Amino acid sequence: MISIQGLRKVFKTKTNTITAVDRLDLDIQDGEIFGVIGYSGAGKSTFVRLLNRLEEPSEGSIKIDDKEITELNTNELRLARQEIGMIFQHFNLLWSRTIEDNIAFPLEIAGVPKAERDKRVEELIRLVGLAGRENAYPSQLSGGQKQRVGIARALANNPKVLLCDEATSALDPETTNSILDLLVDINQKLGLTIILITHEMHVIRKICNRVAVMENGKIVEQGDVLDVFLHPKETVTKKFVEQVMGNGEEDDLEQLLAEYDQGNIIRLHFVGESANQALISQLAKKYNVDLNILQGKITQTQRGAYGTLIVQLLGNTDEIDKAVQYITNKTSVEVEVIRNVK
Amino acid sequence: MISIQGLRKVFKTKTNTITAVDRLDLDIQDGEIFGVIGYSGAGKSTFVRLLNRLEEPSEGSIKIDDKEITELNTNELRLARQEIGMIFQHFNLLWSRTIEDNIAFPLEIAGVPKAERDKRVEELIRLVGLAGRENAYPSQLSGGQKQRVGIARALANNPKVLLCDEATSALDPETTNSILDLLVDINQKLGLTIILITHEMHVIRKICNRVAVMENGKIVEQGDVLDVFLHPKETVTKKFVEQVMGNGEEDDLEQLLAEYDQGNIIRLHFVGESANQALISQLAKKYNVDLNILQGKITQTQRGAYGTLIVQLLGNTDEIDKAVQYITNKTSVEVEVIRNVK
């Protein structure tokens, strides 16, 4: 559905030349929810802004629905844009319009009749939890409320593609969840394709099918969410995965090692197979070791439990070695020995 | 240090009267990092804006450092504000100034000499990872970069109190961590008191001493971070705690129950005592049960492992019962039976 080739965007300032997006290739399927993550300044916002040509590409091609976006004339681009909703990082609401009228705006643009418009707006206001504030102006809303108006506005005209630039970063988890559910719902019912920029990995985990990791304007890694979560290759990806997978932060680890100064400490990666979920209890039964779960996180994926646990093994050195060997040889759990006491 | 009593702020609009902050009482200690969480629209931003009187309180008293903020005259207020740094939800950078000059602004206001100012600015730019962009203008920065400029600016004049309104919500986890480390560092070295609004519970967990939960303008719950995490009383708090403690979301649970349709399913709350870390392996040894860790999260606190695990118990019903009883009676781990197979 969306096919991007050699996309490039260079900003020239007096002192610097910044390549915000650098020869980027990407294919996004119809009806997919595609996540984009990356550090601040990686070029994520620039990337989505290139997709609907709010930013003119310096180079490269963007095909959406077999239309070459970069070659559309003004009018064609206009019509193409009506099918692409966009949620802005900084909301970009019209201060001169009430909440209601802000949400109705894309419908007015698309020429939807008044009665229908009102119905749709009411529905959306309810969906994003702003009922009762219809007639407020953006300046009278909190940050998260503005964000929700932006979301409602982007969804109003039932777009085919939705570009979300940190759509939930100003929202509390409860509201985030309800918005994400809403997006998944629309995605499933109407086949909406969503490109979702975020720095919250749990958002990616919860709703994305695939994810791309950007760094310095390039996509350094991409794939199925689970694959990327399981086998992050790049450092940047690992950092992001750690966020959702637990507190792998190195300084935490050192503290841990200092605190629990006895026995072996190992890190177990559960890679999503239900057979291994009982590993801890199996080990306890099989070997004469005590297993202290110090830290970690296990989540459910379609294929089974997945995650990381940092475990302290106390007991006889031999027994410990055997236990570790067992894990290595007989299970699909990946084990990493952090401290080995000999 | 900060003592708030009966604080109230009412916004009157033509159609609505909104009590954004409603008779709020709160005491914050010197050198504390105090978190405030709450749903979008709960009144968090309004609350911090009242603290430095960017918003005039409708009622109530605010004492900072024994100064009654509500009674200061213009000049006293001005001087008091120089000691209160503020990070805005929407950055509020001056577009007419470069990054460098934006950060230097509070120093200019405080009358810091040029040479010293330059040194401090350079240092801060490095700290927030914007070296090389000193001479860019805000319009040339990404959202997260702007946020970091806002942070640097708020820290520039070594304030005694720092008000952070979603200071890290536009930042990726890596940058967030480095900023949080920075805050903790300053907090420890200089005794900076921080009031931190966020909707990211892991931020609270990582750096806050105490946390307050706001709902509809009121503080509905407050206390030590650990206490609140361990024993969330209000629904809103529970929702927030679930975010950081794992995927306690109800629909996930149902899915889990459907998927693992055998044996008992229990939820274990580890309340931060190191003695219990080996619970799983102990149970496996003591009773004839298999324990599958389905989901959950364990983190380290000062006192020991703390968190929740959802565990499937497979085996003889009697044995399972015994195991559960053992947990209930002999450990400080709280157990909640989600499914009991009789």
Add this chain to the structure above:
Amino acid sequence: GGADSDENTITVGASSVPHAEILEEAAPLLEEEGITLVVEPYEDYVLPNDDLASGELDANYFQHIPYLEQTIADTGYDLDYIDGIHVEPIGVYSKGVTSLEDIPEGTEVLLSNSVPDHGRILGLFEEVGLITLNPEVDKGEATIEDIVENPNGLVFEPDYDPAFLPELYETEENTLVVINTNYAIGAELNPLEDALFLEDENSPYVNVIAVRSEDKDNEALNKLVEILHSEEIQNYILEEFEGAVVPVGGNN
């Protein structure tokens, strides 16, 4: 109403002061003769002649003969006048200079920026013997460049709005200020007493009723002139304008 409307209605363009006021005074007298007078006020000196030539007006009353002649020469309009009605004598005033005899060398002369007045003012200066103008130049069209002899080395500065001249007289003490009598009176100067020297009623700058040449014998328009020359109107002028406007061509 233009020239082609009712025979007995005449439209006359006039400057508001004193021309329009004088006409307004005459209107009821004319009405008695069965002639309706419509006064069209003008604040400008170009348009009334344009409008007269184009037929929008039947007559106008705002200019003196030299100006009319100048306009005819410039534009080729076929205009003429019936008779003169009044003179607004111009005077020269000064706070510092008290007699014609001891005007200091190089004294500045401040005069109106209204070009049509310049010839008239220079003529007055020539008459009292302060300058000599190029004899080949028509007096009415003379400009400062036409001064051939200037024994006192007077410096003419034709740059000022005529209405401001009384103020200049007050502040710029060592200059000669040429002030139209109407402004002088407005500024509570007495032309006869305060002026260093003054035009007399023999001035060629008599304000006339101008018409298109074909209308020179028009009955209604001649009736208008007749009434303006009547004793009643002439007395009105004398009383109303306190000497700033001097009626001419009447019976007295």
Add this chain to the structure above:
Amino acid sequence: MLNDSNIKIDDLLEATYETFYMTTIALVGTFILGILLGLLLYLTMKGGIWENKFLNFIVAAIVNVFRAIPFIILILLLFPFTNFLIGSIRGPNAALPALIIGAAPFYGRLVEIALREVDKGVVEAAQSMGAKTRTIIFKVLLPESMPALISGITVTAIALIGYTAMAGAIGAGGLGSYAYYSGFQRRDFDIVFICSVIIVIIVFIFQFIGDFISNKLDKR
């Protein structure tokens, strides 16, 4: 003091009416034409929606030329046009073309300044929704800059009142010309004073209305 004066209440009322009449009608024309010019300047500028160096230069040239021409000369230049349009070159109606054409380029610049202050983000938002330029103009640019547009037209209204004084040259009447010719020229300063007071009152009325609307519309 006023007893010495030649103030005629009727004349004064008429002059007031004429000033009001000319200002109000001219204001409507100026508003429309000025917004048109301002939009053209804004849209065709560098980085604008219709970026067009040539057109921008032409419009800027027209605006500058008409702003540059002294009003009195403008009146003169417009005679043929006025005559064609109004059927006369005298009186209050004949002053309107000159008033509008004199004030519109000026207001056009104020409109341009106001439009430049509109947040680029909201224009982008509208573009991302596939809005026609017309929609962007009428539903984004104009509403979002409305407080500044109204303040600008208020400023222009008051400049227009000043222009009406000069329009007295073609017999348009009005307070300014009444003050100047019947008062100032005749050194009847009571008339000047009274006229000035009335003008000040009119200015206050315009300013009050302008401020009121502008504040009402400002939802920031």
Add this chain to the structure above:
Amino acid sequence: MLNDSNIKIDDLLEATYETFYMTTIALVGTFILGILLGLLLYLTMKGGIWENKFLNFIVAAIVNVFRAIPFIILILLLFPFTNFLIGSIRGPNAALPALIIGAAPFYGRLVEIALREVDKGVVEAAQSMGAKTRTIIFKVLLPESMPALISGITVTAIALIGYTAMAGAIGAGGLGSYAYYSGFQRRDFDIVFICSVIIVIIVFIFQFIGDFISNKLDKR
């Protein structure tokens, strides 16, 4: 065509110089005084930093009164003041007080409009840092509104060029009065034309400089 004319290059050059001279000097005065008035209007308005209904009314009244007075009458009213200040009431210098006092209230309004467009958030940011009002004015309000302030002074400059024409009444000279008195009055339309062209060129120069600076300063 030009051969028939009485244009004297010297006079033309002098008139051009006078126009430039008056406009430039008056512009500086107008800029300072106008910013002062605009700031007062902005700061004392409802919700402003120095919110003060009374002071706001007074300043608004002064601004409105001076905007309302026809320029020629303003010149007259200022004679004593001008005489005191300049020691003369004629010539280009004597025109300056009237030019400045005539244009400053007008520019003051434009300044007010520009200041209102400054994002309230950045003012709040400065307040939260404990900035003095002086600092807020010089380091926030003025820099953040600078593009609009410059565009505004450009508009005012061009209005000032128009005013200088009227200042001819006190012998200030300048192109406008040269065009009117030597050209229009003597029916020498070549002079009118040439003067107009020069005025248009001056307007373009001012506009070009203004646009250039304004664009340069706009970092949004």
